[in-house]
Amino acid sequence: MKKISLSNNCVACPYRWKYLNLLQDEDIKAIQGNCLNINFKKGETICKQGTNVTHALYLAKGMVKLYLEGKKSLILKVIKQGQYIDLQTLFGDFVYRYSVSAAEDSMVCMINADFFLKTAKGNPDFLFELTNTISTSTNYVYKKINDLGRKQLRGRIADALLYFSEEIYESETFDLNFTRKEIAELSAMSTENAVRLLTELKKEGIISVEGRHFKVLQIDLLRKISEIG
Amino acid sequence: MKKISLSNNCVACPYRWKYLNLLQDEDIKAIQGNCLNINFKKGETICKQGTNVTHALYLAKGMVKLYLEGKKSLILKVIKQGQYIDLQTLFGDFVYRYSVSAAEDSMVCMINADFFLKTAKGNPDFLFELTNTISTSTNYVYKKINDLGRKQLRGRIADALLYFSEEIYESETFDLNFTRKEIAELSAMSTENAVRLLTELKKEGIISVEGRHFKVLQIDLLRKISEIG
DNA sequence: CGCGAGCTTGACGTTGTTCAACTAGAGTGG
């Protein structure tokens, strides 16, 4: 069951977006009046591919995954707290190109879409940072195309490990909250091959794996594997 | 040899961006003073992966391809006249993630990057449309990931044909100005397989092909092939 | 007429998926 509540103090919120301060306090308070806080448990769906955007979604706490649905899923990326989830949809054609679900218990701020866009339009500096955010995220997607379109399995699993280590957990050791199946979906391969390649990398001493506990031992080699594909 | 000239009448330019009119004439004239027109012959490189953005690039006339370099190229997309080429780089981290070259003789307007950004920031409505443009283009890239990450060759070649027919040439018959190798690079497959699949689709009566002259005969079937992957 | 680039086809080897079987651990109900 989701716990829903009205936002009560966006101005002083410790989880607020780092560029929210580009707005005047009165604008922030107005947003607050149009904002709901919703709690999602791990695994719950936050938004669904093919539906229309009605709110700007800001991930205040937790972690979510963006993925494409179909016979088999493809995980586009993982988003950590402190980021918007759906800006390019909000500023695009309002149709979600992907689904989003909680990778751990998460809290999402839902801000009325029209109101959010109006506020953005009235605050160029704020809008400018939103635009930068969208652009940076687009560039990530280009990298993803490069990875999927031109690398073999070994390169792709290396990409996934580097992604977790460098982007998501920001540490050479991490406790992954994703299954082998999800690693495979992130790398666009079968679960079996993801497993095989992980044990291979483990045997070669490039990583160590114990269940969900990972450690990158030779990051240079991992980068090289990623490069040569 | 490139023909370079100063822009001389952006206000009345028949090739100008459809949302340029959101700027005041004085702003447009200021842009004009910071804008060069450059002609590229087919095949010439317009910008190079890994380099820094110094200008906003607007494709006034012609057609270009965006592609990732490497041992083998991967064509991300084709851009037709009337669109900006590098907005997400300009608003991102200023490093080109892809190379661009002319698919036919083209004219590009190069507007000083700092000046362009400053102007955008000072004109929220204009900036808003730029943001929308970037967002829409991001959504296209998600589709591309879906195509490359989850479909087999047959689905991917169908995607390429639909892309040319529906997005680029906007006609069921078209004279392609790309080689078989480039079709393959757009679909992330070997040239040989691109050829094989095209003749296959031809034999099945789904398309007709004579050299570079294409005709989509059964678009429903093509869409179905694209869907099932 | 000869040359080279783009195109085409078949044979073959590699890469990656699918299927099937098995293990370990976590939760459940008697």
Next chain:
DNA sequence: CCACTCTAGTTGAACAACGTCAAGCTCGCG
């Protein structure tokens, strides 16, 4: 506390998908 079941993870073997190699073909151009 012990069967029972369910899910995640693992491994091997068969099979399909795809790329590479080699050869030949066509057409435009010098």
